Amino acid sequence: MKKLLIVAIVLIPCFTKAQEYKVAQNTGRLEIQLGKVIVEGYSGNEIIFTSMYENTSKDTRAEGLRAINGLGIEDNTGLGVNVTRNANTVIVKQLKKVEAPEIKIKVPKGVIVSFQYESQYGGVVKLRNMENEIEVSARYNSIEMENVTGPMIVKTIYGHVEAKFANSIKSPVSVVSVYGYVDVSLPVETRANLRLSSSYGEILVSPDLKLEVNREGMDNNSGRIQGKLGGGGDLNMDLSSNYGKIYLRKKN
Incomplete structure (x- = not known):
């Protein structure tokens, strides 16, 4: 019986709660500079950034440290992206040149969504359930919109x-x-x-x-x-x- 219990415990998958980063804003602009992203509109007062990547391994050596790139941009969200505010504009940038993070962004309906990305490593941008004004300027990204x-x-x-x-x-x-x-x-x-x-x-x-x-x-x-x-x-x-x-x- 003990052996069966041990096996059952080992087979249970390891899930981690999705990480979130929130910015209180329901007007103005959101400027997205990510290689790929999922953006969803909703009735709320916060821009919510969520990591779609479940990291089951923890790097103990990284405790108390932040990732940074060659431009000095650091991960200030814990999601592999940098989020800043300039007046009434929220700007999100990725740190890595090649590998884009798996990010979903929920955006209040009153926020203008602007996406701009020029790198050859651009992937698919998905925009869903949005009554927002949308601006997209991309070079290699494909854009897929639903219920907009x-x-x-x-x-x-x-x-x-x-x-x-x-x-x-x-x-x-x-x-x-x-x-x-x-x-x-x-x-x-x-x-x-x-x-x-x-x-x-x-x-x-x-x-x-x-x-x-x-x-x-x-x-x-x-x-x-x-x-x-x-x-x-x-x-x-x-x-x-x-x-x-x-x-x-x-x-x-």
Whole structure:
């Protein structure tokens, strides 16, 4: 019986509570400079940074010390990132050049979210359940958005962009990838003034969206389409990919 009990104890996995770092702020800006990240909107008054990495081993030699990089930026959160505040702007940066930390950030709805990352080691950026204004300027990152409203200006050079919009979309919306594809899902009842452009790729649109194309001044080989969804409205939407395809589909 004792042997069985010992074996059972050994087989129990070792879980550690996810580390968090909180900043009291529900307005202003959050500037993210991380290789990859998950950002979620919520109704709260704090920006909450959470480590998604469960470290089961403890480095006893590191007790009382902080990680630091060549620019003098130190880990002041215990999550492998540096968080600072400048007036009404919160800035988060990673320390390592190559390996980005596994971080999730919960952001109050009133905070503008700005993501900027230029390194070739950029990964996937996920934005979920957000009514926030979104700004993205990336080089290698792919951007995946779900249940977002805008307004937004999103641009990546080498990554792709996927966006599934909520029922209420705020203008303006600009989604651009230079070399990757752009895949956007819209509610069928969306009313928008639409511009689609791809210099070397195809533009594919779901018939369910009933796009009314404005043919005036257009050319068969221009790679540009202007039109209206639902007769048009206050929403201006611009989707562009120079070398990739554009997919515009009905949201399921």
